[in-house]
Amino acid sequence: MTDLKPVACPLPALPAGAPGADVTLEDGAIRRTILPGGTRVITEHMLGTCAATVALWVARGSRDEVEGARGSTHFLEHLLFKGTPRRTAHQIAMEFDAVGGDSNAATGRECTHYYAEVLGEDVPMAIDVLMDMLCAPLLNAADFEMERGIILDELTMALDNPSEQAFDEFTRRVFPAHPLGRPIGGTIESVKADTLEAIVAHYQAGYAPDRLVVAAAGDISHDQVCELVARALHRPDSPWPQWQSAPDPAQPALDFNTVAAVPLSSPADRCGNSLNAAGQGAWKPESGVFQVAGKFEQSRIIIGGPGPGVADANMPVMNVLNTLLGGGMSSRLFQNIRENRGLAYTTYAFNSSHRDAGSFGVTATCNPANVDEVAALLHAELEEIATNPIPADELARAKGQLRGATLLSLEDNTVRANRLAHAEILLGAYIPLATKLDQMQAVTAAQVRDWAAELAKRATIEVRLGPGE
Numbered sequence: 001m002t003d004l005k006p007v008a009c010p011l012p013a014l015p016a017g018a019p020g021a022d023v024t025l026e027d028g029a030i031r032r033t034i035l036p037g038g039t040r041v042i043t044e045h046m047l048g049t050c051a052a053t054v055a056l057w058v059a060r061g062s063r064d065e066v067e068g069a070r071g072s073t074h075f076l077e078h079l080l081f082k083g084t085p086r087r088t089a090h091q092i093a094m095e096f097d098a099v100g101g102d103s104n105a106a107t108g109r110e111c112t113h114y115y116a117e118v119l120g121e122d123v124p125m126a127i128d129v130l131m132d133m134l135c136a137p138l139l140n141a142a143d144f145e146m147e148r149g150i151i152l153d154e155l156t157m158a159l160d161n162p163s164e165q166a167f168d169e170f171t172r173r174v175f176p177a178h179p180l181g182r183p184i185g186g187t188i189e190s191v192k193a194d195t196l197e198a199i200v201a202h203y204q205a206g207y208a209p210d211r212l213v214v215a216a217a218g219d220i221s222h223d224q225v226c227e228l229v230a231r232a233l234h235r236p237d238s239p240w241p242q243w244q245s246a247p248d249p250a251q252p253a254l255d256f257n258t259v260a261a262v263p264l265s266s267p268a269d270r271c272g273n274s275l276n277a278a279g280q281g282a283w284k285p286e287s288g289v290f291q292v293a294g295k296f297e298q299s300r301i302i303i304g305g306p307g308p309g310v311a312d313a314n315m316p317v318m319n320v321l322n323t324l325l326g327g328g329m330s331s332r333l334f335q336n337i338r339e340n341r342g343l344a345y346t347t348y349a350f351n352s353s354h355r356d357a358g359s360f361g362v363t364a365t366c367n368p369a370n371v372d373e374v375a376a377l378l379h380a381e382l383e384e385i386a387t388n389p390i391p392a393d394e395l396a397r398a399k400g401q402l403r404g405a406t407l408l409s410l411e412d413n414t415v416r417a418n419r420l421a422h423a424e425i426l427l428g429a430y431i432p433l434a435t436k437l438d439q440m441q442a443v444t445a446a447q448v449r450d451w452a453a454e455l456a457k458r459a460t461i462e463v464r465l466g467p468g469e
Contacts, residue, residue: 035233040424041229042424045219049120049413052123052219053416054126054216055418055421056131056214057111057112057213057424058113062179065202069201073202074184075147077114078147079143079199083138083143085136085239095129099118099122099125100119101117102116107184111421115414120218120219124224128228148192152192165292170304170361173285213425217413217414217417285305287460289464290462294466298367299368300365301364303362303461305455308357310354311355318360322351325382326347331348334348336381343367343370347362354426362381362382368467386456389445390445399440
């Protein structure tokens with residue numbers, strides 16, 4: 001099996017005013033601008049709220065790490081909060097605390113994002129601080145060694161979490177010998193081996209204006225966000241060459257009102273490591289039953305395999321199938337395994353999608369004495385939904401659950417901002433909410449059964465985690 005190498009994934013840069021540089025969607029509520037240098041700003045103005053979320057998404061994740069720098073993406077995320085030439089770590093925290101705001105970050109396999117939740121009036125401060133952290137981090141040796149200890153504590157805590165251990169093992173089996181199969185935060189061994197030089201190299205290779213998406217939602221002005229970000233990008237004082245730019249006096253003022261009727265980006269803008277959902281070509285998932293023993297009180301079972309990528313045409317069907325199987329208290333798994341038999345407290349279905357591939361599965365946590373029975377029931381539910389007709393009322397209920405959950409989630413500014421960034425970086429196009437709901441509503445029982453049958457063929461991985469030596 002070939003060990004695939006990570007490849008560069010630059011976001012295409014368009015000059016301001018070029019076709020596609022400025023787009024208005026959803027009757028003007030959503031606007032998107034590409035600034036000179038390639039930074040993308042996409043915002044959604046929401047009525048009836050005094051709050052806003054600003055999120056800086058970098059197209060750099062754990063799948064982009066090179067050999068000898070495993071866990072560097074997560075390590076770097078920690079270090080960006082440790083201060084800049086303008087602010088100490090304490091001052092960064094104080095600026096958000098002083099206005100009742102909140103700031104944090106998250107590392108993923110394909111992106112890293114830094115975000116702040118503040119009042120609309122405090123958006124200028126939030127952008128200034130976040131852009132300062134992104135463009136001018138100190139990345140010094142003292143902070144590096146301090147954060148190494150904190151990250152090791154974080155990884156040790158994960159070792160005490162049976163759910164995390166089970167899912168790490170499952171993911172490793174779905175994506176063997178591939179960056180997607182590695183733990184996002186690295187391992188204790190890799191973090192101990194990391195060097196400051198490797199972290200700096202990871203930053204310089206992936207953090208640049210043309211890999212940055214700024215997404216904002218809530219009480220915001222698109223023009224203001226563009227102006228603030230454009231100003232922050234002009235950092236002749238940045239210690240890092242990729243951010244050392246100054247305003248060009250010959251550059252005309254940006255026209256943020258220019259509209260072009262084009263998608264956010266094209267599928268060709270996305271890249272990956274040549275994976276496909278069927279596990280063909282260079283990527284071949286493992287199969288079998290895999291035991292993980294440790295000092296655990298309960299057992300965790302995961303059964304599944306490769307699933308669809310984010311742009312797969314089957315994603316609406318996947319979402320309905322997930323809901324039917326294990327999306328709530330009325331779902332098949334919950335009713336059959338917990339309510340009717342009392343064999344597990346937690347059971348559900350899941351899928352995790354990336355640019356070019358994904359994984360899916362069903363899972364339950366139970367008493368070790370019930371592992372065999374619960375595993376058999378999980379397999380039986382996958383077979384049942386792949387074989388027999390789905391009642392019309394059950395299908396309608398699943399669609400109603402999905403619709404309501406989707407609309408309720410969009411009451412949150414952070415969810416809306418992340419949705420915009422996800423469309424820009426991973427999906428390759430913005431899908432209007434109405435279109436997404438229509439796609440879900442159009443899913444038929446036959447489509448669910450056929451897709452379940454396809455996934456059942458791929459469900460060749462069974463992870464069993466439980467007590468033992």
